[in-house]
Amino acid sequence: MASSRQVVLRAVLASLSVLSARGASGPGNYTFPDGFMFGVATAAYQIEGAWNEDGKGESMWDTYVHAHPEYTPDRSTGDVATDSYHKYMDDVAMVKELGVDYYRMSISWPRLLPNGTDNNINKAAVRYYRKVIKELIKAKIIPVVTLFHWDLPTPLMDLGGWANPQMVNYFRDYARVVFNLFGDVVKTWTTMNELHQHCIYGYGGEYFVPVLKSHGVGEYLCVHYMLLGHAAAYHLYDKEFRPTQKGKIGLTLDAFWAEPKNSSNPDDIEAAERYLQMHLGTFAHPIFSKQGDYPEVVRNRVDKLSLQQGYTRSRLPYFTPEEIISLRGSSDFFGLNHYTSFLMSPSNFEETWAIPSMDSDTGVKLEQDPKWPKPGSDWFSVYPPGFRKIINWITHEYGKEIPIIITENGLTDFGGVKDYARVDYFNEYLSQMLQAMYADGCNIQGYFAWTLMDDFEWKDGYTSKFGLYHVDFDSEEKTRTPKLSAINYREIVRTKKINFNFIKNPTSSTHSNKL
Numbered sequence: 192m193a194s195s196r197q198v199v200l201r202a203v204l205a206s207l208s209v210l211s212a213r214g215a216s217g218p219g220n221y222t223f224p225d226g227f228m229f230g231v232a233t234a235a236y237q238i239e240g241a242w243n244e245d246g247k248g249e250s251m252w253d254t255y256v257h258a259h260p261e262y263t264p265d266r267s268t269g270d271v272a273t274d275s276y277h278k279y280m281d282d283v284a285m286v287k288e289l290g291v292d293y294y295r296m297s298i299s300w301p302r303l304l305p306n307g308t309d310n311n312i313n314k315a316a317v318r319y320y321r322k323v324i325k326e327l328i329k330a331k332i333i334p335v336v337t338l339f340h341w342d343l344p345t346p347l348m349d350l351g352g353w354a355n356p357q358m359v360n361y362f363r364d365y366a367r368v369v370f371n372l373f374g375d376v377v378k379t380w381t382t383m384n385e386l387h388q389h390c391i392y393g394y395g396g397e398y399f400v401p402v403l404k405s406h407g408v409g410e411y412l413c414v415h416y417m418l419l420g421h422a423a424a425y426h427l428y429d430k431e432f433r434p435t436q437k438g439k440i441g442l443t444l445d446a447f448w449a450e451p452k453n454s455s456n457p458d459d460i461e462a463a464e465r466y467l468q469m470h471l472g473t474f475a476h477p478i479f480s481k482q483g484d485y486p487e488v489v490r491n492r493v494d495k496l497s498l499q500q501g502y503t504r505s506r507l508p509y510f511t512p513e514e515i516i517s518l519r520g521s522s523d524f525f526g527l528n529h530y531t532s533f534l535m536s537p538s539n540f541e542e543t544w545a546i547p548s549m550d551s552d553t554g555v556k557l558e559q560d561p562k563w564p565k566p567g568s569d570w571f572s573v574y575p576p577g578f579r580k581i582i583n584w585i586t587h588e589y590g591k592e593i594p595i596i597i598t599e600n601g602l603t604d605f606g607g608v609k610d611y612a613r614v615d616y617f618n619e620y621l622s623q624m625l626q627a628m629y630a631d632g633c634n635i636q637g638y639f640a641w642t643l644m645d646d647f648e649w650k651d652g653y654t655s656k657f658g659l660y661h662v663d664f665d666s667e668e669k670t671r672t673p674k675l676s677a678i679n680y681r682e683i684v685r686t687k688k689i690n691f692n693f694i695k696n697p698t699s700s701t702h703s704n705k706l
């Protein structure tokens with residue numbers, strides 16, 4: 192498989208050489224520093240398949256999509272996905288082919304602990320993850336492992352999932368099993384992925400599983416206990432494992448950039464700032480700020496609205512003083528997933544908002560500039576400067592001392608290997624990131640492209656594509672083929688700089704790096 196793919200890659204490269212110009216490379220003159228972590232990311236449920244093989248338990252995603260085939264537009268599931276449970280050797284070969292030094296993957300909690308609890312460890316899962324990690328290390332690729340990338344074991348979801356305070360203990364138990372089993376070879380951990388998306392759209396809304404629709408209450412319970420679960424796993428590692436295993440452990444948060452709709456209107460500027468505090472600060476401030484705890488604006492708004500709405504207590508739980516201390520500083524790096532930006536203006540009511548909800552607590556209307564390209568899903572517009580701005584906002588809020596690792600960034604489209612829009616996206620977003628590093632002095636230590644290959648994209652099923660490699664889902668082999676973006680990314684990693692002329696869209700005359 193690997194060799195046939197290399198043949199394809201060479202052929203594509205040969206056909207491209209005519210397009211690659213020499214000399215000046217426009218605004219992409221900065222080079223990445225030595226030791227910069229280049230990587231590519233995946234997540235277990237989106238690629239592994241083998242949903243019920245070798246003693247794996249069900250995750251809430253398995254359970255939900257089986258019961259609700261209409262949830263995805265193509266009535267699909269992650270039952271097989273890219274079949275990486277069987278084809279992980281291909282995945283490792285692709286990561287190697289890209290030339291990156293790091294691979295961010297996640298462990299499926301229900302594969303390892305079929306019941307969610309640590310009384311029952313699935314030996315086949317241990318063998319599987321040891322094999323994957325061993326192959327990566329053999330290929331000189333450093334694994335970066337996420338403990339929780341959304342696939343909660345169903346028995347724990349049945350107990351309320353992250354709305355249940357006891358989940359903090361069950362997550363710590365799971366983390367202990369993982370550190371014991373794999374901490375000798377895995378030295379970089381992220382505890383959890385995208386708490387914001389997971390809680391707001393899974394517990395508060397209905398876009399993501401578990402589709403709880405407990406808006407205004409459920410999402411804040413989820414936030415609260417996920418944060419405490421993260422801190423529990425961090426301190427467990429810090430005290431019991433770090434002294435011997437000597438690794439790093441951090442949290443991955445997602446953030447859109449919030450651009451004031453009218454940058455000379457103070458109300459829009461305030462709305463954008465409020466959005467960032469509500470939708471990023473709620474998750475980041477307790478961990479990364481000097482003061483700790485939820486941001487004041489978040490605390491005040493949710494408290495005030497809750498009382499007005501007739502609740503006895505705030506819908507946003509309170510941390511104890513001990514919890515505030517335990518959360519503060521509980522991450523060795525700021526893992527950031529960034530995809531797109533929105534224009535912000537104040538609003539008291541939008542038809543799409545439930546009441547109560549984090550949306551109505553925030554009171555900000557989101558739009559996207561029609562001039563921003565929209566290559567795929569509805570929510571996704573291309574606005575490269577937003578990347579530099581969100582990195583600067585984080586740096587300004589939480590300080591330069593905390594290293595930022597971009598744990599995900601990438602573009603969604605509707606498929607095809609000639610993915611010029613994705614090539615442009617990576618060039619432009621990476622160029623903005625370099626400006627944040629060099630011109631603005633932001634402390635960025637790594638970058639992971641999302642994602643290695645087309646996969647099961649949650650709510651979108653297989654209809655939206657994020658891969659550097661195309662996957663033929665109709666084939667038995669789930670054949671992987673490099674897209675132009677894979678070849679372009681490989682060149683960036685090889686040369687440590689961005690060459691806007693390396694691959695150019697022959698049909699597009701306007702180049703958007705002027706943005």
Ligand SMILES: *[C@@H]1O[C@H](CO)[C@@H](O)[C@H](O)[C@H]1NC(C)=O
Pocket residue numbers: 214215216217218219220
């Ligand atoms: C990048 O390098 C080219 C060629 O040396 C030069 O013309 C251009 O001004 C440089 N751009 C920046 C932003 O420094």
Ligand SMILES: *[C@@H]1O[C@H](CO)[C@@H](O)[C@H](O)[C@H]1NC(C)=O
Pocket residue numbers: 247248249305306311
């Ligand atoms: C664990 O889960 C399996 C199914 O994955 C089930 O058959 C078994 O009864 C469960 N065991 C316990 C102790 O809950």
Ligand SMILES: *[C@@H]1O[C@H](CO)[C@@H](O)[C@H](O)[C@H]1NC(C)=O
Pocket residue numbers: 453454455456457
């Ligand atoms: C932007 O806001 C300023 C200040 O409120 C206002 O004068 C201007 O008309 C606004 N521009 C647009 C396009 O709405």
